[in-house]
Amino acid sequence: MCAIFLAFVGALALAFGISILQYTLAGFVVGTIVMVAAIGLTLIYGIRGFANFAYGDLMTLGAYVAVVVNLFGGLALFWGTFVAFGVLALVGILLEVVIFSRLEGRGPVAPIVASVGVGLIIQNGLRAVAGTQQWNYAVTAIQDIPIVPGLGIHPVRGIATLVVGLSFVLSTHVLLKYTNLGKAMRATADNLELAKATGIDTKRVTYAAWAFSCSFASTAGVLLGLAAFIEPAMGFKVLLLLFAAVIVGGIGSPYGAMLGALVVGLSQEMSIPLLIWLGRPDVLGLEHATAYKVAIPFIIMIGVLLLRPWGIAGRQPAFAPRAFTLERLFRVLAREPTLADKVEGDRPGE
Amino acid sequence: MAIDTGLLTNILFYVSISIIFAILALGFNIQWGYTGLFNAGIAGFFLIGAYVAAIAITQPAPPIVIAGFPVYPGHLGGYQLPFVGGVLLAMVAAGAVAALLALPMLRLRADYLAIGTIAFAEILRVFAINLETLTGGTIGIILIPRPIEFEPPDPFLNAMTIVGIGGTILLALLLVLQFIGESPWGRVLRATREDEEATMALGKNTFRYKLQAFALGGAIMGLAGALFAVTLGYVEPSISFAPAVTFSVWVMVIVGGAGNNRGAIFGAFLIYGMEWGSVQLKDFAPEALKDSIFYIRLIIVGVLLILLVLFRPEGVFREKKRVLR
Numbered sequence: 248m249c250a251i252f253l254a255f256v257g258a259l260a261l262a263f264g265i266s267i268l269q270y271t272l273a274g275f276v277v278g279t280i281v282m283v284a285a286i287g288l289t290l291i292y293g294i295r296g297f298a299n300f301a302y303g304d305l306m307t308l309g310a311y312v313a314v315v316v317n318l319f320g321g322l323a324l325f326w327g328t329f330v331a332f333g334v335l336a337l338v339g340i341l342l343e344v345v346i347f348s349r350l351e352g353r354g355p356v357a358p359i360v361a362s363v364g365v366g367l368i369i370q371n372g373l374r375a376v377a378g379t380q381q382w383n384y385a386v387t388a389i390q391d392i393p394i395v396p397g398l399g400i401h402p403v404r405g406i407a408t409l410v411v412g413l414s415f416v417l418s419t420h421v422l423l424k425y426t427n428l429g430k431a432m433r434a435t436a437d438n439l440e441l442a443k444a445t446g447i448d449t450k451r452v453t454y455a456a457w458a459f460s461c462s463f464a465s466t467a468g469v470l471l472g473l474a475a476f477i478e479p480a481m482g483f484k485v486l487l488l489l490f491a492a493v494i495v496g497g498i499g500s501p502y503g504a505m506l507g508a509l510v511v512g513l514s515q516e517m518s519i520p521l522l523i524w525l526g527r528p529d530v531l532g533l534e535h536a537t538a539y540k541v542a543i544p545f546i547i548m549i550g551v552l553l554l555r556p557w558g559i560a561g562r563q564p565a566f567a568p569r570a571f572t573l574e575r576l577f578r579v580l581a582r583e584p585t586l587a588d589k590v591e592g593d594r595p596g597e
Numbered sequence: 598m599a600i601d602t603g604l605l606t607n608i609l610f611y612v613s614i615s616i617i618f619a620i621l622a623l624g625f626n627i628q629w630g631y632t633g634l635f636n637a638g639i640a641g642f643f644l645i646g647a648y649v650a651a652i653a654i655t656q657p658a659p660p661i662v663i664a665g666f667p668v669y670p671g672h673l674g675g676y677q678l679p680f681v682g683g684v685l686l687a688m689v690a691a692g693a694v695a696a697l698l699a700l701p702m703l704r705l706r707a708d709y710l711a712i713g714t715i716a717f718a719e720i721l722r723v724f725a726i727n728l729e730t731l732t733g734g735t736i737g738i739i740l741i742p743r744p745i746e747f748e749p750p751d752p753f754l755n756a757m758t759i760v761g762i763g764g765t766i767l768l769a770l771l772l773v774l775q776f777i778g779e780s781p782w783g784r785v786l787r788a789t790r791e792d793e794e795a796t797m798a799l800g801k802n803t804f805r806y807k808l809q810a811f812a813l814g815g816a817i818m819g820l821a822g823a824l825f826a827v828t829l830g831y832v833e834p835s836i837s838f839a840p841a842v843t844f845s846v847w848v849m850v851i852v853g854g855a856g857n858n859r860g861a862i863f864g865a866f867l868i869y870g871m872e873w874g875s876v877q878l879k880d881f882a883p884e885a886l887k888d889s890i891f892y893i894r895l896i897i898v899g900v901l902l903i904l905l906v907l908f909r910p911e912g913v914f915r916e917k918k919r920v921l922r
Contacts, residue, residue, distance in 0.1 A: 298708040349907055355708040356635045360851070361906045363844055367899030375889035375896070483840075487719055490712045534670075534734075535727040542723060545716045552709065553701050 263520065268398050270517050276405055278512025279412030280470045281485070285492040285504035286419055287463030293436035293499030294456040295347065297358035301366035302464055303486030307479060308369050309335045309465025310472040314382050324384050324469070331465035339461030340454050348453075366483065373479040382477040384469075408470050415463065419501055428455055436499055488515070491544040495551050497558020506560050511544040518543045602753040609756035611873040613828050616763035617821050619865035621842075622849045623774055623858060624817030630856035630916070631783060632810040633790035634703065637711040639846050641718030642815045644725060644838040645694055646687035646822020651738040651832050652676070654683040658733070658740070670729035672738050680744045680827065687823035688816040695815025699808045715840060725834035737833030741826050759828050766824065767862070770817065774858050786810050787856075841895065845872075848898050851905050854912025863914065871897065 259267045288302050299305075312334050313327030320327075342365065350358045391399035392406075400406060423429035434442040435452045443449050464482075471481060488511055496507025518540050526536025533539075551559060621639060628634045657675025661668045678686070702713045725732045732738065744762055747754045777783050788796040789803045796803050826832050849868045853860025875894045882890050905912070 298712055300711075346903060346907065353910075355706065356711075357906050357910065359635070359637075359708060359711055360847060361903050363847070364899040364902030364906070367841075367844060367902070368896050371892035371895040371899070375892040487712070487716050490716070494709070494712065534729045538723060538727040542720045545720055548716070549701065549713070552705060552713070556705065556709075 265395065265398055267517070267520060270519055271513065272398070272400060272405065274513035274516035275509070276408050276474065276512075277516055278509040279408050280467055280474060281488055281492050281512050282412055282505050282508035283415045283463055283470065284467035284485070284489050285496070285508045286415065286501050287460040287467070288489050289493045289496070289499055289501055289504040290432070290436075290456050290463075291460040292493060293501075294432065294453055295358070297355050297362070298490065299362050299460075300359055300486065301342075301362040301369065302460075302489060303482035303484070304366040304369040305335060305338070305461050305464040305482065306468030306471060306485070307373060307477075307482035308338065308468070309462075310468035310477045310481065311373055311377060311382075312465065313469045313472070314384070314477055317384050318382070324386055324473075327384070328466055328469045331469060332462040335461040335465035336458035339457035339459075342461075343454060343457045347457075370479050370483060377479070379479060382472070384473055384477075386473070404474050408473065411466065411470060415466065416505055422459075423501060428452070432456055488541070488544055491548040494548050495544075495559060497560050500558065500560055503558050503560035507558070510547065510559070514543050514547055515540050606753045606756045607877075609753075609760050611870065613756065613759045613763050614825075614873070615866045615869045616760070616767050617825050617828065618846065618849060618869045619767055619862040620763075620770060620821040620824065621818055621846045622853070622861035622865045623770055624814040624821065625846050625850050626814075626855065626858060626861045627774065627786075627810055627817065628814035630850060630861070631778065631786040631790065632807055633707075634807060634811055634814075635707045635711050636714050636811070636814065637840075637843055638698075638714030638716075638718035639818060639843040640838045640840060641714070641721045642691045642695060642818035643822045643825070643842060644718070644721055644834070645691045646819030647826040647832045647837070648725065648732060648738070648822075649690040649819070650683035650687040650823035651741050651826045653678045653686050654680060654827075655738060655741055658738070660730075669736055670734050672729075672733040673731045680742075683826075684820060684823040687819040689819075691819025691822065692812045692816030695818075696808060696812040698815075699811040703804065703807050703811060715843070718838070718840065718843065722834055722838055725838070732834065735833070735835065737831055738826075739831045741830050741832070743830065744827060759824075763824055763828070766820070770820075771858055771862065778858065782806070782809075844902070845869075845898060848901055848905075850912075851910070852901070852912055854914040854916060856916035857912065857914045860912055860914035864912075868898070 256268065256271050284302070284306060288299060291297075291299050291302075309331040312331040313324065316322050316327035316330045317324050346361050346365070347358055350361060386403050391401050393399045421429075423433055431442065431447045431449075431452045432455065434445070434447060435449050435456075439449060442452075468482060471485065475481070492507035492511040493504050494507070495510050496503030496505070519537050522533075522536040522539055525531045526533045621643060624642070625636060625639055628636045652672065652674030653676050655672075655675055656677060658669070658671050660671035698714070698717060702710050705713070726735055728734075743755055743758070745755075745758050785796065785801050785803075785806050788799075788801070789806055793803050825837070829837075845868060846865075849864035850861050851864070852867060853862070853864030872894060875890050879887060879890055886893070
């Protein structure tokens, strides 16, 4: 898999020049930020079974906490990230206690609506308190480090982001595979009733999942603020990208989220040269062609939803259709669906 | 006679925008309240309706270049259709897009549907901003003709016409939807919402019913978009069709009571009234709150969403209880 990807990128670089590697690198950096966030988003998706629409705004909140520590507290950004991690963990537990625990068993829509409310409060609360201006973290080292001519990497925005992302992936792996809490989390995500029956304190697990989910959001928010700047809508703007990553990877699966994040990040950034080519007057003459890069992950997401609704890394459920082809689509439209169709179509992500 | 038509015009403006939101809420009520399809892309269908109507009824708009600098990129169209033609086209376009979107999406769970539709609406907005030769870019489409032009121009009479047209459409729509809701078709929609397997076991093709309800809701949202275009006289992509519009419509329907058409209209007038009121109050607000009053309004929308979902999910007006006879 890795070898195929490297060969693919190598061939692209040979054909179109070194700049394609710069886009690939940018794709990895975006993918890493999305990865940290998507792991957190999918954790809560798996355990509580709903799409947390406040997640982007929780990222923003984390980034602002780090701003307070970094700019007003005068401490290094590392400590800002650290404090934001702790604060957001508390925020997560608070959200579960005050709002989401009361919505258990009410289906997926009620918590979605409540989470949109939480997101609106955070986003506009930040606007009201901190204003709409943009902030930047106080970090040194501004020059890119050249690797080969035409290809460079930023020590903070590039290398540090990749290192942080990698450490989060490794610690998630250790947490889920080798600790009792992680095993309990996986069991709860897999089957709540069964986990309860085996004596797992699912309430504690849920609190832990909220804490991890929201503190991952804070770190992803800091990385996002580092990559560009900090403003009240920054998290909401990437929320849909996170959902794309989570769905592409398979909902509820942290490993799927990692893979999905890379697919999303790489496809978005590596589509830029293609879009620039499409934008040339002699090809399509599309204006502002690169603005459409945000649409690429969603095209992939819709493709995955149609062909493999349980995600590229997810496990195929027992009742799932083998593939969702166009022919099948027409057949379904042309006849009355059977109960079996309903059972299949109802559970794409499990 | 010295009637303050300025204030009256302002109030009429509130009524006309509330009517538009009420139509959006009715469309969402068909999809969610009746059928249980949670659409998070209301703003997208609203956008389609507004742009299609605007393109259909405006004069041709060539690009404007002053001293070598492009000032306005122009937009597609200039077909100068009558107002009714624009409205019908907007409904057909939004309904058709809703049906096409529904084909892959409706087979998925509610949360996938929400994510898919909000992604659709946001991508549509990216296109509306960037596809300049079609949509006029960030400036949008301007100089949309009013249904009736007065000579000399009179903002009060304009507002009266808009409220008259909008009110008539809203009443007609309410009657039709009430009738549809009580018809056998509406009964199947509610049955699908309550228990899809059981409805299927009774021999109903629930997928087809869901598709029809989704398309009908989309077409109604397109109608709201067309009205919005002629009410404002321009369309622009960045604020009017932001996700916040979708969230506002959710609050309106949830406040009013999902599944209750009159409740949806009540919710629209109440929630947009809050928005309009905050604009009116801006001049009287203390200095410290002046700049943040718009954000406070959205915070209130958020708090309302949470409180309603937690404590009164059935809304102010409950859905009518239906008992077996």
